[in-house]
Amino acid sequence: MLGMRWQQGELPPALLAAVEEAIRARGVSSLSLRDVARRAGVSHGAPAHHFRNKSGLLTVFATQGYEQLVDMIGLEIERSTSADGAATLAAVGRGYVRFAIENPERFETMFRLDALDVGDAAFNAASERAYSMLVVTVEACRHEGRLEGLDAQLVSLAAWSLVHGLATLLISGRIADRIDEKDPYQLAVQVSQLFVERVLTRPGE
Amino acid sequence: MLGMRWQQGELPPALLAAVEEAIRARGVSSLSLRDVARRAGVSHGAPAHHFRNKSGLLTVFATQGYEQLVDMIGLEIERSTSADGAATLAAVGRGYVRFAIENPERFETMFRLDALDVGDAAFNAASERAYSMLVVTVEACRHEGRLEGLDAQLVSLAAWSLVHGLATLLISGRIADRIDEKDPYQLAVQVSQLFVERVLTRPGE
DNA sequence: TGTACATCAGTGAACGCGCGTTCACTGATGTAC
DNA sequence: TGTACATCAGTGAACGCGCGTTCACTGATGTAC
Numbered sequence: 376m377l378g379m380r381w382q383q384g385e386l387p388p389a390l391l392a393a394v395e396e397a398i399r400a401r402g403v404s405s406l407s408l409r410d411v412a413r414r415a416g417v418s419h420g421a422p423a424h425h426f427r428n429k430s431g432l433l434t435v436f437a438t439q440g441y442e443q444l445v446d447m448i449g450l451e452i453e454r455s456t457s458a459d460g461a462a463t464l465a466a467v468g469r470g471y472v473r474f475a476i477e478n479p480e481r482f483e484t485m486f487r488l489d490a491l492d493v494g495d496a497a498f499n500a501a502s503e504r505a506y507s508m509l510v511v512t513v514e515a516c517r518h519e520g521r522l523e524g525l526d527a528q529l530v531s532l533a534a535w536s537l538v539h540g541l542a543t544l545l546i547s548g549r550i551a552d553r554i555d556e557k558d559p560y561q562l563a564v565q566v567s568q569l570f571v572e573r574v575l576t577r578p579g580e
Numbered sequence: 581m582l583g584m585r586w587q588q589g590e591l592p593p594a595l596l597a598a599v600e601e602a603i604r605a606r607g608v609s610s611l612s613l614r615d616v617a618r619r620a621g622v623s624h625g626a627p628a629h630h631f632r633n634k635s636g637l638l639t640v641f642a643t644q645g646y647e648q649l650v651d652m653i654g655l656e657i658e659r660s661t662s663a664d665g666a667a668t669l670a671a672v673g674r675g676y677v678r679f680a681i682e683n684p685e686r687f688e689t690m691f692r693l694d695a696l697d698v699g700d701a702a703f704n705a706a707s708e709r710a711y712s713m714l715v716v717t718v719e720a721c722r723h724e725g726r727l728e729g730l731d732a733q734l735v736s737l738a739a740w741s742l743v744h745g746l747a748t749l750l751i752s753g754r755i756a757d758r759i760d761e762k763d764p765y766q767l768a769v770q771v772s773q774l775f776v777e778r779v780l781t782r783p784g785e
Numbered sequence: 786t787g788t789a790c791a792t793c794a795g796t797g798a799a800c801g802c803g804c805g806t807t808c809a810c811t812g813a814t815g816t817a818c
Numbered sequence: 819t820g821t822a823c824a825t826c827a828g829t830g831a832a833c834g835c836g837c838g839t840t841c842a843c844t845g846a847t848g849t850a851c
Contacts, residue, residue, distance in 0.1 A: 487609070488752060525774075532746070538745065569730075
């Protein structure tokens, strides 16, 4: 510990930051523990002292992602000018896509289930917390009479699919050539808006 | 070539079939050329005689995927009871998701752009052919007056996002616990239907 | 029908590489007295 | 204030592994005459 770079307790967060950096540089698939350690400036054995192994490290990284996702959705809801179910649902959509495009490394990792400890309690709890934001919002829409004749589960699934697909396609870069609007956040706004305006039923209808 | 398993010209298709089998068994991320060769019953050097290298093999595999996708969409369009733009758009959606759930290995590979030769002409042509089926269909909807006040590009993007997200989430297995309908194809039917019924405007509106 | 030759698909040994994990160790820091 | 000891984060060598790619080769098949 001669050239110590990190104070007591600083290494775990430094390693998690290094994961993000490493994925940005080389992609999720070719992420290696040794590269992460290298980027954090420690020996390749060091991560084992704080995370059981590679999947353990990635699972914590992904769990943080779900927490950031919840925060981002919360932020968009707060910024929303209206608090009704429909406006909130659009905000959830914007938050989802915005999180993904601002944190593509996290987002991709969160869905690489084969690289994560899918039984991990904290991971599942965080993921559940994110999903429940959607469910609660759709439920609010139902109470406000915006789901007449529609199945709430189906609407939730469609909303999730829509923003998940948009996020995935935006990150993969296969959209850019095919659409004029170049600002991905604006696409998130427009797509979320389209869903809420056209799929939900009119108030009092 | 003593224990020859394949006739002249049969090895390339056998290797491509082995790719699918290998991905099914161990996931896209841990696919290896040596494993593919092993499954095809040939030495690990053999693939190099037919495909330049690993990414070359995967690119052909993914290109076939786009061709199968086009076929599957065509099949759903043929099976459709109505030939108008809206019915066709729903068929495109069903075909997209159905292809993905019946061929998850192909589907995942097609979007692992970091593992493919993205400059490959055949690959890009096949991908473009698939995308144009969507564009043409949305255009037909516009001609039939089903896109009043809507931006065609935005509708295309939303439709693609919706089915792409649904396909991705279905494959990842994170939907099953959260929805009652257990048949993924029925979910594809319902989600496609929801989009066409509610997002498109009424004929003559 | 037989011979000589060219082609070419597939073999298997060899290469060098980076990986995840383990583990005896070092040495700094905190605690007890 | 000083000493002895325990704790524990991080080191770095070592392990065994599977990988992608290369390449001299074998031997089967097709072609020319």
